[in-house]
Amino acid sequence: MSYRSATMSPEEEQIWQAIRQRDEQIFEAYYKANYRLFFLASCKYLRDPEAAEEIVNDVFIRIWEDALTLDIQASLKFYLYRAVVNQSLNALDKRKRERLRHEELREDLRAAEEWEEMEDNELKLKFYKAIDELPDQCRKVFKLSRFEGLKQQEIADRLGISIKTVKNHITRAMKDLHKVLFDYKHLPLWLMAVNYFFWCHH
Amino acid sequence: MQDELTKEQELQLNEWLEASAANQETYDRVTRLYREELADYPLYAAAREDEAWAKVQRRMGKGKARVLTLKSWAAAAAVVILVAGAGLWYFSAKNGAVGYATTAGQQRSVSLPDGSTVVIGPQSRLSLARGYNKTNRTIELIDGEARFDVVHKADQPFEVDMDAATIRDIGTSFTIDKTADSIVVRVISGRIVFIQNENRKSTEIAAGGAICLYTGSRRAEGIRETAAGGADSLRFVDAPLSLILVNLEMRTGKRITLADPAVAQKRLTLNLEGEAFENALEVICSSAGLKYTIRDGTYVLERKE
Incomplete structure (x- = not known):
């Protein structure tokens, strides 16, 4: 979906109406399903997990309290995403904001670019979730390689397994993670890019 | 990145990139994503x-509660459940009274018409008598746990009716935990009068004190009163868990709560005198099959899985 076609899906419409009717169970389920997306978006600016959590909660509480008076036409998720980002930017003190203005902030970001940013973050979260769902040993191997930068021999030594086993785990991880990425944009490029990224570290 | 591909791979990549501008755009986004090296995974984890969510719930609880008033209800009728969606609140009413209730895991703060407030614990029910704040200030605690912060009015005493006992406020903050066979009251500030309805015997409890009236199948055990810092307040013989926790709170100033109010009925025989607070909590937990976690400074006891 592109920004221009971003209206509420029937599923989102149902959720929004349930929130307006004070259905706390639906509200809770929606909150928990999307918490990490908004949390990471806020962390990007605030670099402070506690403050980010509070901002996400502020936004959700506001939407709960004002549900009957709010008129959300576009995607509920995008509405919340923008609210979290805006509030995070507001929370930065003036000095930090001015420094960041020259480095990372895009205060004049067009809505379409924000939409793409949200989509990218959603993809990233799918990837992270897929990492969490890898079998135990496979996940350990992948994280040691990807996030701690260990070489295969180092991983083998640390976990007390053979290099062959390390390679098998990495192959398994790549297959599972590839599915997430392939579903996103149907790109054989992804496999090449990920393979490159992975193997070039070893 | 392109420098590291084989010739065949490079050919495939270029063909794909040239196929459409959207492909190039996607490639740029992918590259940017990987260049960031997914650095925020630790935050995600x-x-x-x-x-x-628990923090959201607590903050939502500070808002005004929804209230429904039912018209003329048969005296013999049980609770009427009006549920919109998930059934977070259900409202019971008898003869036009207004009721509040919570489900498991829910806690709600209610502002009463006279300015007093009550925080209703999980799985608890209470109702305001008809004419509350006009002809009376009587609340019925049907079951569960509630904390009251009462605005004092000399001409209209605040009362909590619990069948076996009534509490009359003298200007206070106190909590009540009512189970099938006990009523435990802790006074946080001010004073209350605790009246046993059967014999009209009244006991005044000051801040820091607590009282436990055994009811139902335990009524023969009568009443137990604890003053703040009482010498024997951490020795218990077959005492309800709720009273044990009351005394531990009084002694240490820590806040302890039970995730499952049903556990409050558990009977324990313990001597916690001389134990450091967390050791005492460990003893209680291992005796009662519980574990504890700390959430926002409150020690929460819950069943072990």
């Missing part, structure tokens, strides 16, 4: 939706 550390995020706890359940704990964050």
Whole structure:
């Protein structure tokens, strides 16, 4: 979906109406399903997990309290995403904001670019979730390689397994993670890019 | 990145990139994503939706509660459940009274018409008598746990009716935990009068004190009163868990709560004198099959899985 076609899906419409009717169970389920997306978006600016959590909660509480008076036409998720980002930017003190203005902030970001940013973050979260769902040993191997930068021999030594086993785990991880990425944009490029990224570290 | 591909791979990549501008755009986005090296994975891994949601719930509880008043209800009728969606609140009413109730895991703060407030614990029910704040200030605690912060009015005493006992406020903050066979009252500030309805015997409890009236199948055990810092307040013989926790709170100033109010009925025989607070909590937990966690400074006891 592109920004221009971003209206509420029937599923989102149902959720929004349930929130307006004070259905706390639906509200809770929606909150928990999307918490990490908004949390990471806020962390990007605030670099402070506690403050980010509070901002996400502020936004959700506001939407709960004002549900009957709010008129959300576009995607509920995008509405919340923008609210979290805006509030995070507001929370930065003036000095930090001015420094960041020259480095990372895009205060004049067009809505379409924000939409793409949200989509990218959603993809990233799918990837992270897929990492969490890898079998135990496979996940350990992948994280040691990807996030701690260990070489295969180092991983083998640390976990007390053979290099062959390390390679098998990495192959398994790549297959599972590839599915997430392939579903996103149907790109054989992804496999090449990920393979490159992975193997070039070893 | 392109420098590291084989010739065949490079050919495939270029063909794909040239196929459309959208492909180039996607490639740029992918590259940017990987260049960031997914650096925020540790934040993702550390995020706890359940704990964050608990904070949202607490904040939502500070808002005004929804109230429904039912017209003329048969005296013999049981609770009427009016549920919109998930059934977070259900409202019971008898003869036009107004009721509040919570489900498991829910806690609600209610502002009463006279300015007093009550925080209703999980799985608890109470109702305001008809004419509340006009002809009376009587609340019926049907079951569960509630904390009251009462605005004092000399001409209209605040009362909590619990069948076996009534509490009359003298200007206070106190909590009540009512189970099938006990009523435990802790006074946080001010004073209350605790009246046993059967014999009209009244006991005045000051801040820091607590009282436990055994009811139902335990009524023969009568009443137990604890003053703040009482010498024998941490020795218990077959005492309800709720009273044990009351005394431990009084002695240490820590806040302890039970995730499952049903556990409050458990009977324990313990001597916690001389134990450091967390040791005492460990003893209680291992005796009662519980574990504890600390959430926002409150020690929460819950069943072990």
